Amino acid sequence: MTGIYSPLLVTLSCIIAIMASYTALDLAGRIRACKDAVAGRYWLTGGAFAMGTGIWAMHFIGMLAFMLPENLGYDISFTLLSMLAAVIASGIALAVVNTGELTLVRLLAGGLAMGTGICAMHYVGMAAMKMQPPISYSGPLVGASIFIAMSASVAALWIAFRVNPRSDSPAGRPPIWQRMAAAVMMGAAIAGVHYTGMAAARFPTVAQGTAASLMSAEQLATLVAVMSISVMLIAVLLSVHDKFQSQQTRYLTASLQAANEELQFMLLHDPLTRLPNRVLLEDRVSRIMARVKRSKLEFAFLYIDLDRFKSVNDLMGHHIGDAVIQAAAKRITETLREMDTVARVGGDEFMVVLGESENRQDFETVARRIGIALSDTFVIQGHEIRISASIGISIYPQHGTDIQQLMAHADAAMYYAKDVGKNNYQVFEAGMNIAVERRHRISRNLALAIGRTELTLAYQPKVAIASGGIVGVEALARWHDRELGIIGPEEFIPIAEDTGLILSLGEWVLCEACTQMKRWEAQGEERLQGISVNVSTYQLNHQNFVEVVKGVLEKTGLEAGRLELEVTESAVMQNPERACAILTELHQLGVKIAIDDFGTGYSNLSQLKRFPIDYLKIDQSFISGIATDIQNAALVKTIVAMAYNLNLEVIVEGVETEEQLAFVKNLGAHMYQGYLCSEPLSVEEFQQFLGRTGEKDKTQWR
Numbered sequence: 001m002t003g004i005y006s007p008l009l010v011t012l013s014c015i016i017a018i019m020a021s022y023t024a025l026d027l028a029g030r031i032r033a034c035k036d037a038v039a040g041r042y043w044l045t046g047g048a049f050a051m052g053t054g055i056w057a058m059h060f061i062g063m064l065a066f067m068l069p070e071n072l073g074y075d076i077s078f079t080l081l082s083m084l085a086a087v088i089a090s091g092i093a094l095a096v097v098n099t100g101e102l103t104l105v106r107l108l109a110g111g112l113a114m115g116t117g118i119c120a121m122h123y124v125g126m127a128a129m130k131m132q133p134p135i136s137y138s139g140p141l142v143g144a145s146i147f148i149a150m151s152a153s154v155a156a157l158w159i160a161f162r163v164n165p166r167s168d169s170p171a172g173r174p175p176i177w178q179r180m181a182a183a184v185m186m187g188a189a190i191a192g193v194h195y196t197g198m199a200a201a202r203f204p205t206v207a208q209g210t211a212a213s214l215m216s217a218e219q220l221a222t223l224v225a226v227m228s229i230s231v232m233l234i235a236v237l238l239s240v241h242d243k244f245q246s247q248q249t250r251y252l253t254a255s256l257q258a259a260n261e262e263l264q265f266m267l268l269h270d271p272l273t274r275l276p277n278r279v280l281l282e283d284r285v286s287r288i289m290a291r292v293k294r295s296k297l298e299f300a301f302l303y304i305d306l307d308r309f310k311s312v313n314d315l316m317g318h319h320i321g322d323a324v325i326q327a328a329a330k331r332i333t334e335t336l337r338e339m340d341t342v343a344r345v346g347g348d349e350f351m352v353v354l355g356e357s358e359n360r361q362d363f364e365t366v367a368r369r370i371g372i373a374l375s376d377t378f379v380i381q382g383h384e385i386r387i388s389a390s391i392g393i394s395i396y397p398q399h400g401t402d403i404q405q406l407m408a409h410a411d412a413a414m415y416y417a418k419d420v421g422k423n424n425y426q427v428f429e430a431g432m433n434i435a436v437e438r439r440h441r442i443s444r445n446l447a448l449a450i451g452r453t454e455l456t457l458a459y460q461p462k463v464a465i466a467s468g469g470i471v472g473v474e475a476l477a478r479w480h481d482r483e484l485g486i487i488g489p490e491e492f493i494p495i496a497e498d499t500g501l502i503l504s505l506g507e508w509v510l511c512e513a514c515t516q517m518k519r520w521e522a523q524g525e526e527r528l529q530g531i532s533v534n535v536s537t538y539q540l541n542h543q544n545f546v547e548v549v550k551g552v553l554e555k556t557g558l559e560a561g562r563l564e565l566e567v568t569e570s571a572v573m574q575n576p577e578r579a580c581a582i583l584t585e586l587h588q589l590g591v592k593i594a595i596d597d598f599g600t601g602y603s604n605l606s607q608l609k610r611f612p613i614d615y616l617k618i619d620q621s622f623i624s625g626i627a628t629d630i631q632n633a634a635l636v637k638t639i640v641a642m643a644y645n646l647n648l649e650v651i652v653e654g655v656e657t658e659e660q661l662a663f664v665k666n667l668g669a670h671m672y673q674g675y676l677c678s679e680p681l682s683v684e685e686f687q688q689f690l691g692r693t694g695e696k697d698k699t700q701w702r
């Protein structure tokens, strides 16, 4: 009996073989990429089922494509057994592909197992065709089909391995067209086995289906269709999954790349200003240095520190402080050229590297420009803020041949600029290093000294000019450092202000002075109406200053009216609204307020009218030449007259001679302080002083 092939079903069988191959290859890739052992086992089982049923479906469609004159039946158990053989063969193939390395032995063993499975599937499937007399086979063609099965399996395993590299392979997954080409090759091999096997079969001339036939060709077609659709569905689902996963991977890769770039940026930039940080700056400097070495040009470091920034931050809050830093960064950047670099290297510190130049005047010009730009008023959220900058300059190679040296020298010059009054620039000179080293030591040692016996208070009497009697005392901080010896407040107070140490130092002074005043009260010392304490700008502007004063009064038990706070004119004028509010609160407690160093600031008396002031202290610089300097004399005269109008008492500082005293007495000033009466004394000396003067006629002391 001879049969003919239906071209449609043959084509369909080939398509199914290709689809099954594609599905199998894809699954093999997934199994190889899977790092989770349990999930890998699921993929293997699913893959074996999909590939096995695919091959099996191809085989039976191929059988159905072969139309015999007789209607034949198919034995169910053989049919299912052939499917099992295909699934097992596929499982073996996938397990082999899943190994780390495909050695020749493993490839041959896997190919043999898979080929055996395919042959078993084919010939068991053929045996499902129950006919009488049974089908006979041509030995050479069966041999050829077995050979094709074995070699196709080896080729298929090799292809599967090649198109599914390990997940950590640098090459990554091959493109889809390569996988498709591999699937076509595998499909052709599977179809080849089948059709060679079919050619080997000799069907009897007259054949009849046997009683064992339980499944008709239609039923078989239905089963095959279900299986084929399953394979196709798996293929479609996998492709959708694949697409989704590759989209996901692309998205994740893009986000990872963006995150990496941001991380890279963050590592090299300051987050607030987005300017380079010290690391990036150093990198750029080393490049400039390499260039400059060859060209014999110079380049400069500018160390910029914002003056009074700490009080802006404390006074107005960190959000305003941050905005000032950002605005300052912008202004600095705007003064520079493309080739220059500005970096933020600390809270209110910037470092500028000015690219190579032949003329060092250029560096100073830029420093001057930056200084001017930063001293212009900043308007931040409606607040007018005034700061300035102290700038230190070091030049390569004159001031150093490595980055650290150049930075240290620019830093030293910057501190020098601060020491000589801020709001200026200085080019590094050898002696500045020593000054900076001393400054560092002072701030280090001062932090340790607060609250220890190294810090003490000196007391200077206040004398009523009319009566000559002692009426008060001013407490002044003194420091004898174990390592550096005596350090004057002129030196350590500004450092304490710059470092913020003034808060704890100021509180200590306040507490110590009030405690001492309380002791004098307890001793029955009636002449001292009160004790005055200096308050720095930084303290006054600090948010909890009123609370600190209240706390000290409570702790020491001193009556508020016995405490007098001396605030400088410039401290008050830095933020008049806030200063006025704080001073009013303190004044309402009963604390007396004196404006210290009056005449050195920009204010005039009418501006001070709204402040709750009790005393004006005329700065000692006006007193030294008062008898000879007509201008100073006129000024003091005017201040005293206006103070009278405002109902303020005038204290004159720095009176050293009888002549000066006579002059201020003549003007009608109320009190004086100065060496004429006494310099500031230790507590013991002041005690003796009180004793000595107490024996004199109180009203006739001087």
Ligand SMILES: Nc1nc2c(ncn2[C@@H]2O[C@H](COP(=O)(O)O[C@H]3[C@@H](O)[C@H](n4cnc5c(=O)[nH]c(N)nc54)O[C@@H]3COP(=O)(O)O)[C@@H](O)[C@H]2O)c(=O)[nH]1
Binding pocket: 460, 474, 475, 476, 477, 478, 488, 489, 490, 493, 506, 509, 534, 535, 536, 566, 596, 597, 620, 653, 654, 655, 656, 673, 674, 675, 676, 679, 680
């Ligand atoms: N915030 C704080 N500031 C303080 C504190 N203690 C001192 N200071 C301030 O330091 C500056 C220098 O003070 P000092 O060296 O103590 O000098 C004072 C007097 O010794 C000096 N003086 C007094 N009489 C004369 C004199 O006849 N001639 C002369 N040449 N100098 C004299 O004047 C200084 C007093 O200044 P003032 O405070 O303005 O009354 C100084 O600005 C202090 O304010 C502190 O604890 N906190």
